[in-house]
Amino acid sequence: MAKFDLETTRHSTAHLLAQAIERLWPDQTPQFGVGPTIEHGFYYDIEMDYKITDEDLKKIEKTMKAMIKENMPIERKVMPREEALKFFQDKGQELKVELINDLPDGEEISCYEQGSFIDLCRGPHVETTRDLVPYFKLLHTAGAYWRGDEKRQMLQRVYAACFLEKQDLKEHITFLAEAKKRDHRKLGKELELFHFETVAPASPFFMPKGAFIYNELIEFMRRIYRKFDYSEVITPQILDSDLWHTSGHYEHYKDNMYFSKIDEREYAVKPMNCPCHMLMFKHYKYSYRDLPMRYADFGRLHRYEKAGAVAGLTRVRTFCQDDAHVFIAMEGIQEEIQKLMKMFFICYKHFGFKKIKVHLSTRPEKKSGDDKTWDIAENALTEALKKSGFDFDIKEGDGAFYGPKIDVEISDAIGRYFQLGTIQLDFQLPERFGLKFTNKNGQDEKPVVIHRALLGSLERFFGVYLEHVAGNFPFWLAHEQAVIVPVNNETHLDYANKLCEDLNSKGFRIRVDDRNESMGYKTRQIQKSKTPFMMVIGDIEMESQSVSLRAYGERNSETYSNQELEAKFTDLNADKMPKELR
Numbered sequence: 001m002a003k004f005d006l007e008t009t010r011h012s013t014a015h016l017l018a019q020a021i022e023r024l025w026p027d028q029t030p031q032f033g034v035g036p037t038i039e040h041g042f043y044y045d046i047e048m049d050y051k052i053t054d055e056d057l058k059k060i061e062k063t064m065k066a067m068i069k070e071n072m073p074i075e076r077k078v079m080p081r082e083e084a085l086k087f088f089q090d091k092g093q094e095l096k097v098e099l100i101n102d103l104p105d106g107e108e109i110s111c112y113e114q115g116s117f118i119d120l121c122r123g124p125h126v127e128t129t130r131d132l133v134p135y136f137k138l139l140h141t142a143g144a145y146w147r148g149d150e151k152r153q154m155l156q157r158v159y160a161a162c163f164l165e166k167q168d169l170k171e172h173i174t175f176l177a178e179a180k181k182r183d184h185r186k187l188g189k190e191l192e193l194f195h196f197e198t199v200a201p202a203s204p205f206f207m208p209k210g211a212f213i214y215n216e217l218i219e220f221m222r223r224i225y226r227k228f229d230y231s232e233v234i235t236p237q238i239l240d241s242d243l244w245h246t247s248g249h250y251e252h253y254k255d256n257m258y259f260s261k262i263d264e265r266e267y268a269v270k271p272m273n274c275p276c277h278m279l280m281f282k283h284y285k286y287s288y289r290d291l292p293m294r295y296a297d298f299g300r301l302h303r304y305e306k307a308g309a310v311a312g313l314t315r316v317r318t319f320c321q322d323d324a325h326v327f328i329a330m331e332g333i334q335e336e337i338q339k340l341m342k343m344f345f346i347c348y349k350h351f352g353f354k355k356i357k358v359h360l361s362t363r364p365e366k367k368s369g370d371d372k373t374w375d376i377a378e379n380a381l382t383e384a385l386k387k388s389g390f391d392f393d394i395k396e397g398d399g400a401f402y403g404p405k406i407d408v409e410i411s412d413a414i415g416r417y418f419q420l421g422t423i424q425l426d427f428q429l430p431e432r433f434g435l436k437f438t439n440k441n442g443q444d445e446k447p448v449v450i451h452r453a454l455l456g457s458l459e460r461f462f463g464v465y466l467e468h469v470a471g472n473f474p475f476w477l478a479h480e481q482a483v484i485v486p487v488n489n490e491t492h493l494d495y496a497n498k499l500c501e502d503l504n505s506k507g508f509r510i511r512v513d514d515r516n517e518s519m520g521y522k523t524r525q526i527q528k529s530k531t532p533f534m535m536v537i538g539d540i541e542m543e544s545q546s547v548s549l550r551a552y553g554e555r556n557s558e559t560y561s562n563q564e565l566e567a568k569f570t571d572l573n574a575d576k577m578p579k580e581l582r
Helices: 006-024 054-069 081-090 094-101 166-182 184-190 208-227 241-247 249-256 274-283 330-350 371-388 428-432 458-468 489-505 519-528 539-544 562-576
Strands: 041-047 074-079 109-114 117-120 136-145 154-162 231-233 238-240 258-262 265-269 293-297 300-302 318-328 356-361 393-395 405-411 417-426 448-457 482-486 510-512 533-537 546-551 558-561
Touching: 006 041, 006 054, 006 109, 006 117, 006 154, 041 136, 054 136, 074 081, 081 094, 081 109, 081 117, 094 117, 136 166, 154 166, 166 184, 166 458, 184 458, 208 293, 208 318, 208 448, 208 458, 208 562, 238 241, 241 249, 241 265, 241 274, 241 428, 274 293, 274 318, 274 428, 274 448, 318 330, 318 458, 330 356, 330 371, 330 405, 330 417, 330 448, 356 371, 371 417, 417 428, 417 458, 428 448, 448 458, 482 489, 482 519, 489 510, 489 533, 489 539, 489 562, 519 533, 533 539, 539 546, 539 558, 546 562, 558 562
Parallel strands: 231 293, 356 393, 482 510, 482 533
Antiparallel strands: 041 154, 074 109, 109 117, 136 154, 238 265, 258 265, 293 318, 300 318, 318 448, 356 405, 405 417, 417 448, 533 546, 546 558
C-alpha cells in the first residue's frame, strides 16, 4: 500500500523524471520548464538540443526505477527571491528564473532537493525516493510551446502514466492501446475517409467515402428536423463587420475570426450562424402564433484556432455545425427544452452512446441581464430537466454571460466522455438586434433565443464517432454496404453483376469485386475496409438463387435467398431513422 496519496506521488515522480534526464544527459544541460500532474499521470517540459526518442524513454524509465532504490531523501528548502534567482541562473535554468520573476512579491519561494537535483516547486512531495511506487510508464513525447505561447520556443514534453496500484497501470496501458487503435486520424487515413494538407492547416479534405458519411450525417439530422418541426435556412458566409459589432462578437471574439477588405469595407467570414438568424427573424413581423420558430443551418463556419490547439477532426479551423436557433416566448421555454432533451437522447442512443451526462450551468459572476430574468430562465431549465426524467447536475456559475445552458456529454465505447450537445438560453442577442413579436395582448414582446446543437461540429462528431465504432460504421451509414465476390469470374461474374444491379436499384450500395485475385486476398481486403458484409457467389448460390453472407468481424457465413437478403438489408437500412421516430 502506497504511503502517500496519488497526487503527491505523481508530482514527486515528475521530479524523478527530470532528475533522470539530467543524470543521463549532463552535457546537454537540460533546462526544465514545468512538470504538473494531469489525469492519469504527469508530464515534464524540457528544453535541450538532443531529441528524446522512444528508445530513450525506456532508458529514462530504467534510470528512474534505479533511483527509487537509492532512497534519496527529498527535502524542502525555502529561499529568498534574490538567492533563488542567483541559484537557478548559476545552474543555467533560465526557464525557472522566468517563473520566479513572475511570482508575486512576498510569495514564498520553495524548492525540493533530492540528491544532486533541486527543482523549484510548491510541493508537497514524498519523503524519500523509496516512497515512490514503481507503477509508472513513460508514454511518448510531444512538442509544447513554452507557457503555451506559440511565439515562444518549442520544448519537448514527456508524458507519463502513474498509479498507486500495478493493476491500475496495466488497465490504463490497455486502454491507451485500444485508444491508439481507434485513433480517428489513423482510421481516417487507413479507410481513405479524410486527410489534411499543408496548404490549408487544420482544414480537413474529405475523400469520397468520408464525404458520403459526412453528408449522410447531415441527412440524418434533416430527417430528425422534419419530425421536430425545424425549418432549414441558408445564410451568407462573409458579412460586413458592422453585423459582428452589433452582435458583440467583434469585441469578444475577433481574435478567432478571419477578415477581408471588400469595396473599401471590412468583412468577416462567419464563425457562427446566430447573427444571421437574428436578421432573418427581424426581417418579418411575427406574432405569438408563429412561435416557436426554429431555424436550422448547416452553413460552413471558420474560426482561427492556434496551431498548438488543433487536433485531427476534433479541433479544426473550418467546420459545419448541426446548428439551430429557436425563437420563443418566455413561457414556452420549459416545453421546448423537454422536446429538445427527447430529441437529444433519442439520437445519441441511436448512435450507440449508452452513458450520457447532463449538466445545467447557472449564471456566472459577469452576466448580462437582471436577476429576475435569470431566475425565470434557470427555473425553466431546472423544471424542464426534472420533467424530462433525466438525471443532471448543476455547475454553479458556469453559464454563458447571456444566459444559462445545458451541456450533454456522451461516453464512447472505451469510456471517454465528450461534450456534444448544448442548449443555451440567450436574452442578449434579441436585445442587441431589437427583436420583437406581437403577444396575445397585441403588444410587442422580446423573444428568447435558444441556441442548440445536437451533434455539435460535424467534423468533431465524425472523429468521435469514428473512434467509438472503430471504423465499423452501421449498415445505413456505411459508404459501401456490401461487396459481392464471385468465386470464378468466368462462371459467376454475370450473375454477381445482375444481383448487384438489382440491389443498387433498390437503394443499397453494393459493389462487385471482379479483380483477378485469390479469394483469400479479396476477403482480407474487404475485412480491412470494414465493409459491413461480404457476399460470396459460387455454383451452389447460382443454382439456388442465394448468397453466402459474411458479416464484418465474423468468421462464419450464412446462406440467404435473394429475397431474404433484400429483406435483411431493408431492415438494416431502416435505421436511417431511430425506431422511436418512425
